[in-house]
Amino acid sequence: MTTALRDFIKNPTTAELELVARYAMQPEDGRRERAFLAFAETGLPHRRMEAWKWSDFKAALKALETPASASANDPVPHDGALVFRFAPTGFEQPKTLPEGVRILTQPTTQALSGAEDVPLGALAAALAGGGARPSTMVIEITSSDLPRLHFVFDGAGEASFARIIFLVRSGVSLTMTESYLGGAGFTAALLEFNLEDAARLNRTIYQRGGTDEALAVTGLINLAANSAAVQTTLAFGAKVARMETRAVHQGSGAKLTLNAAYLSGKGLHADITTHVRHGAPGCVTRQLTKGAVLDGGTGVFQGKFFVPRKTGQHTDADMQHQALLLEDGAVVFAKPELEIYADDVECAHGNTCGALDDAQMFYLRQRGIPETQARAMLTEAFIAEALSTADDSVRDVLLAEAQNWLSS
């Protein structure tokens, strides 16, 4: 190592110094170093960075501390699933794995391309591992006939880092779910999905966090020709929670669906950020994000479609974000972006923020439905569409969680 550790980050905060110290404990590895340097370039992302102006991790995360609040219960069923559990200091995985799923243990860190675009993903890559935890978990999927794979992030501690890489082989379908349940002061997870030709992915994410926790989940999805990915997120936020997805259409005929619902209550911040690159002609993206925010809560939506001039021809893409400000004092920031250089494409976007409709509320109440219940009913109906793409095994669970939140 040529650079002195303390020089990695300019004017480091306590939390950043602790992250540098954690990095120093990791075995020496050129790729790990490159990932950490990509993070160290900016340190914890902050409001003076365009992509992070509404989700300031540097300000939110002063030091790595175990939060007062414990992990939430996991509503996603474990029965019938292959469960992998990541805690700040521990790791559990199924004792045996069925044929069709193989875990490749890598002694060294895998390279992370585009690390500078995902500083907290790079941080996860640099700090994953240690103790029982794998430094990088590579999961190869060769059969569609598998139980659902379920990844749980919970347990008390200062910080939790994980990096998981999926290789979904040609023509194979994978259904997987993730539950981020809080409990750690800072969680950074990096999940990479490589879908080969005609492979299929259905990914569902459930997130809950406390008012003194920071969470960053970075998903990178590469879609080869005729592959398809469907992602559904239900996020309740944390002190700051960023659910970021970067997807690249790499082969013609790929199809991507990115849906999310965020429900932010008092003191909670939920950020849904996505970037989709149409790097091959004739690919389809459908994106629907719905949010509902209470007094003292914050929602962030940043979506970008990038359609290059040559490779992006015949792109068919649609981005919708709709948010409900349920009370005075609710805050939503939205930045939908289409950057299109190709001339033969169909790209649309829509973005709305508003209150519940007075006329609808009165109609429900005139029929005898009390105000709180009427509000919950209308809000649930509003967000349900975004959750409709979740896997059958978890869709009703997500709706029930949303309903509980709305009625409380």
Add this chain to the structure above:
Amino acid sequence: MLKITNLSATVGEAAEAKTILNGLSLNVPAGEVHAIMGPNGAVKSTLSYVLTGRSGYEVTGGSATLNGEDVLDMDPEIRAAKGMFLSFQYPIEIPGVPVMTFVRTAMNAQRKARGEAEISAPDFIKKSRDVAKMLNLDAEMLKRPVNVGFSGGEKKRLEIYQMMMLEPKFLILDETDSGLDIDALKTVADGVNAMRDPSRGMLVITHYQRLLDYIKPDKVHVLAKGQIIKTGGPELALRLEQEGYDGVLGEAA
């Protein structure tokens, strides 16, 4: 049953508040159907909103009681549980909420507020089937989101469906005839007439005499300038039809 005494109300914010009801008095005994007629702009719909508690209106004087209880201080859902039902002139679309879910939620919320047990699923379905049959409502329609994509006539029939399911004590029909062709009008009127009962009162708000050929009122009131300015029997509606509001209003003034 419904007794309105010297009711005054305004709409709008303080400085720009506009008087819309100006000492209106009206008494509808149980078992009777009263019609309220009036020219356009006579704030007929306002009266229905003030009675059912829509926000945006301020009561500045007088009272309205249902079976002796003052309703004006109650939340809209409490008034509904006490038996007030408004058939909307323009029924509201509720995307994402199927009709059956909506009506069952409303019914059970009202029952809960009254301290009654919830209706069982089989009983609800049976009742719904009977009512839908009478109103010529397709079972598929009741699975669709409330009023979304419904024609004008379907929306009005759905209002009557809700009314017959919820069995309110006091019905307010606001311009129920608007947007209906003659067949739909008959179906709707049949539903309303089936609800006539010695224990139930009805207020039928309409601009035209036509609806009153099918729903025969016991009394007809003419509403203008925020007051009832003339009251008579069914023949008053016919006179309005022949002479117009100007003729009758001119005589009253």
